[in-house]
Amino acid sequence: MPIRFAYHPGNVAHSSAPEVDETMRAACRSLDIELIDMPGATSCGAGILGQANRRLQITLNARTMSIAEDLGMDIITPCATTAATLYEDLMMLKADSSLMGEVNRTLEKTTGRVLEGSIKIRHLLQVIMEDIGIENFSKKVKNPIPSPLAPYYGPNLQQIGLIGGDDVFDPWYMESVIEAGGGDPIRYASRTTSAGTPGIFSEEQTVLRQSANILSDAKTMGARMMISACTLSHGVLDIYQGKASRSTGLNTNLPIIHFCEYIAFLTGNFPTRLAMLKTRVAVIGD
Amino acid sequence: MVLGIFSVYIEEGCITCDACEEAAPEVFEVTEDTCFIKSDVRLDGGFDRNDSKSGLKTEVVQTYSDDILDAADGCPVDVIIVVEAKVDEVEVEEVIVEAEVEVPIAAEATQVSADIEGLDAFLSAGDRTLNIFFGSQSGNSEQLASTFAKRAGDYGLEGIVHDMDGFDIKKMASMRRVAIVCSTWGEGEMPDNAEALWQAASSKDAPDMSGMAFSVLSLGDTSYELFCQSGKDWDGRLEQLGANRVAPRVDCDVDYEAMATEWAQEALTMLSAVDDSGNLQEELIEAIREMADGGASVADGEDGFIIPDLTSDEIEVQLSVFRYDPHEKTSGSDTWLCSLPGHLTLLESLRAIQRTHDGSLCFTDGSPHDPNTAIVVNGRITLPGLSRIETLSNGRPGALNLHLEPLPGYDVIRDLCVDFGVLTKKREEASLWHVSRTREAIRSEQGTLIGSMDPSEAIALHKMSDSFGAQVLHSCSDSIAYSQSYLGPSVCLDLWVKRTDSRTSTKRAEEIDTLLGGSNAILAETDLAPIGRQPLAGKEIQSALSDAKTRALELNGYNGRHGKHVWWYAWTMKSSGRVNDTVLYRQVLGPLGLLSNLTSGVTARMLTGFTRTGGKMVNDILALVAPPAGIGKMPRQFNKRVDDHYEVVSIFNSLDSRF
Numbered sequence: 038m039p040i041r042f043a044y045h046p047g048n049v050a051h052s053s054a055p056e057v058d059e060t061m062r063a064a065c066r067s068l069d070i071e072l073i074d075m076p077g078a079t080s081c082g083a084g085i086l087g088q089a090n091r092r093l094q095i096t097l098n099a100r101t102m103s104i105a106e107d108l109g110m111d112i113i114t115p116c117a118t119t120a121a122t123l124y125e126d127l128m129m130l131k132a133d134s135s136l137m138g139e140v141n142r143t144l145e146k147t148t149g150r151v152l153e154g155s156i157k158i159r160h161l162l163q164v165i166m167e168d169i170g171i172e173n174f175s176k177k178v179k180n181p182i183p184s185p186l187a188p189y190y191g192p193n194l195q196q197i198g199l200i201g202g203d204d205v206f207d208p209w210y211m212e213s214v215i216e217a218g219g220g221d222p223i224r225y226a227s228r229t230t231s232a233g234t235p236g237i238f239s240e241e242q243t244v245l246r247q248s249a250n251i252l253s254d255a256k257t258m259g260a261r262m263m264i265s266a267c268t269l270s271h272g273v274l275d276i277y278q279g280k281a282s283r284s285t286g287l288n289t290n291l292p293i294i295h296f297c298e299y300i301a302f303l304t305g306n307f308p309t310r311l312a313m314l315k316t317r318v319a320v321i322g323d
Numbered sequence: 324m325v326l327g328i329f330s331v332y333i334e335e336g337c338i339t340c341d342a343c344e345e346a347a348p349e350v351f352e353v354t355e356d357t358c359f360i361k362s363d364v365r366l367d368g369g370f371d372r373n374d375s376k377s378g379l380k381t382e383v384v385q386t387y388s389d390d391i392l393d394a395a396d397g398c399p400v401d402v403i404i405v406v407e408a409k410v411d412e413v414e415v416e417e418v419i420v421e422a423e424v425e426v427p428i429a430a431e432a433t434q435v436s437a438d439i440e441g442l443d444a445f446l447s448a449g450d451r452t453l454n455i456f457f458g459s460q461s462g463n464s465e466q467l468a469s470t471f472a473k474r475a476g477d478y479g480l481e482g483i484v485h486d487m488d489g490f491d492i493k494k495m496a497s498m499r500r501v502a503i504v505c506s507t508w509g510e511g512e513m514p515d516n517a518e519a520l521w522q523a524a525s526s527k528d529a530p531d532m533s534g535m536a537f538s539v540l541s542l543g544d545t546s547y548e549l550f551c552q553s554g555k556d557w558d559g560r561l562e563q564l565g566a567n568r569v570a571p572r573v574d575c576d577v578d579y580e581a582m583a584t585e586w587a588q589e590a591l592t593m594l595s596a597v598d599d600s601g602n603l604q605e606e607l608i609e610a611i612r613e614m615a616d617g618g619a620s621v622a623d624g625e626d627g628f629i630i631p632d633l634t635s636d637e638i639e640v641q642l643s644v645f646r647y648d649p650h651e652k653t654s655g656s657d658t659w660l661c662s663l664p665g666h667l668t669l670l671e672s673l674r675a676i677q678r679t680h681d682g683s684l685c686f687t688d689g690s691p692h693d694p695n696t697a698i699v700v701n702g703r704i705t706l707p708g709l710s711r712i713e714t715l716s717n718g719r720p721g722a723l724n725l726h727l728e729p730l731p732g733y734d735v736i737r738d739l740c741v742d743f744g745v746l747t748k749k750r751e752e753a754s755l756w757h758v759s760r761t762r763e764a765i766r767s768e769q770g771t772l773i774g775s776m777d778p779s780e781a782i783a784l785h786k787m788s789d790s791f792g793a794q795v796l797h798s799c800s801d802s803i804a805y806s807q808s809y810l811g812p813s814v815c816l817d818l819w820v821k822r823t824d825s826r827t828s829t830k831r832a833e834e835i836d837t838l839l840g841g842s843n844a845i846l847a848e849t850d851l852a853p854i855g856r857q858p859l860a861g862k863e864i865q866s867a868l869s870d871a872k873t874r875a876l877e878l879n880g881y882n883g884r885h886g887k888h889v890w891w892y893a894w895t896m897k898s899s900g901r902v903n904d905t906v907l908y909r910q911v912l913g914p915l916g917l918l919s920n921l922t923s924g925v926t927a928r929m930l931t932g933f934t935r936t937g938g939k940m941v942n943d944i945l946a947l948v949a950p951p952a953g954i955g956k957m958p959r960q961f962n963k964r965v966d967d968h969y970e971v972v973s974i975f976n977s978l979d980s981r982f
Contacts, residue, residue: 086893091870092978097974148973234850238887239846239888239911242806279925283923
């Protein structure tokens, strides 16, 4: 009997990070998780929309969550930013009944929908650890990746209340998954710190230093590859890697994949991509 | 508490440089590829790297501790690990022996257990009366006697309080257990109610008291020459009459509560171990003490207040502390493996290490709530005086690993000490003073004029500024350490609180607007999420800073890269319900920015998916030929709209018609 979730692919899985959506679907199939699409769900706003108008972001997210409520399911997402933004907005609404009332009035007037606030927001990592269980997960591993791997959580996912039983600042969920996948989890200090992603356009130099520090930190501790739980940070840590190295003089050359890709590979999907990845891991680095 | 060496072992990675053997040849022997701990210094007699962490012999620890520590400090690759154990301040040797040999401890535990089984029979047989006499002038001794009588039940005794006034000395002499609580009056005189009994006791006709066990608590005042003389008199006289002093007298000054409590614990334990014949059953003392300790957590005061047991078991801790030497300009970390009580705070642990092991360890000491003491523990900004070791465990099996670092965003002076001067300069730069506007006042009941504020506004201002101190909040940003010009969240929050405070003058509010809209203020913060998740900051502060950011964007008319990012993000969401990264790249970066990315390799990396595994390589190559594209990794130019997109537009139109 599969576990069923309403599926929110995150902000950029439809455009600049299609591999996240592709591998999320494959990974969930292998893990016996059934994803129910929400074709009406909007972007979560990623906190950026909230800087223009917070009420607007909350109301749009209330609409998305009400779609999941209509399905009678919790939301699952592979994106740490989406998980955090939806969770924060849901918590804000549940803690403030007058805000909930006002948002619902707007929602009802404009869409005919109402949010009760009965759902939960889950990241794939949390579902693996708390719903599937690490022992059951390890049985589904078909293609172990026996390398020193650096987990990257970022600050969005690691919030009190959002990540269940994990430690916010000294987490171990992804480390457990890496161990189950035959890898050697690298413990490095900056794995929950921000890569500065929301500021990549406006504060590029600061963000380059932030991301270079994370990559260099992981590399110094012996990582051969990084696994990111955050789709947006994944983009910055990967695409701006070379620029960050030139800007800071740090060695940042490190393959980085998204958590969904990692899970999909472990569970036997996309063997050719996994072979390519292994080659890259072998080639890149010191 | 003192930390003493228990064991020493060698980790992987020895470079056989011989430094340790030179420092402590009696302990270390460098072989061809590593270093061994010599057999004659070890309890297990082994000759290897001591992976089993076997303890060192007592005499070795006594003689070579300094040499071992020198060797560990001097090891260039830090593979010599010294294992420490908590030991009593003066009984270093004994504790190490206890740690070495577990069997006798187990045997002792069995003995205590057997004693406890026999204790019930002892406590339930015969007369268990404890007679507590008070000699009191002001009532303090009487009150204490009453308290101790109630507490006697925890020790299996029936406490009976006697006023010394009019009591027959012969009757007293027939008693088996006697506790005396007596104050001193005037120049070493007995209190009025004790005078007659004292006269009887001190006369030459006083009865023999050899069947009595006793202890005396004496109350007095050190400002008098004959301090606690009455108690001393009773203590000496009862001994002269043959009574058996089972617990030593305690002389209390005017602040007597703590000492009196200590005396009662000891005296009640010892008197409880006295049998019907007046003999002390020494083998039962520990069992009684253990029994009473169990009961001590229940009602400890007359008001029924329950004192919770705050002590915890010891925890194995690997404490890794950032070290920085300003003279050599070198940094690294030192690691101590130690066993610490779980209830110890981090600050107490640092003090213990500094006092007993490494006097050069530098950290800011202070009261538990002092923000100047803050450090980073495993990524979490922490006030070490408020953090018990046991609360820092995250449930991982094995030893607790704690990495202690200085607060980020400041220059490190030495080790964990930082210089807060940079924050002071930023505060000066932002001119964080309050300039009040002229406003109406209200007249108080006393007739004076005072300013007033709407309660809801006052609450809102307090909530958004409720942090653990500017020093701490400054460090909560993950970007502060990477941007020298950024004023930091602490200064920005202060500005925002003043900006929203209705008492601020119009002119000052305009000045603050100018500061807030600047490139070095809140717009320089790359990510607010790290601030919201720090326990010493929180969501309220993150939310206030987000409001400040919105204000700054509005002031700038959503111009500049940050403004355009926010504006076009919202615009694309209204257009399709989804964010369109192609539009963002074009609108925010502009032609020059795109060109810069092209030359810096960012665009190429996007197109080729250099380390990513998403698309087929052929698509990546095609994308290079025809950018911008909806192929490869390049974001699609046009988003497919979400279902029921009209609902999204309707929400936008209802709440924000700007987009």
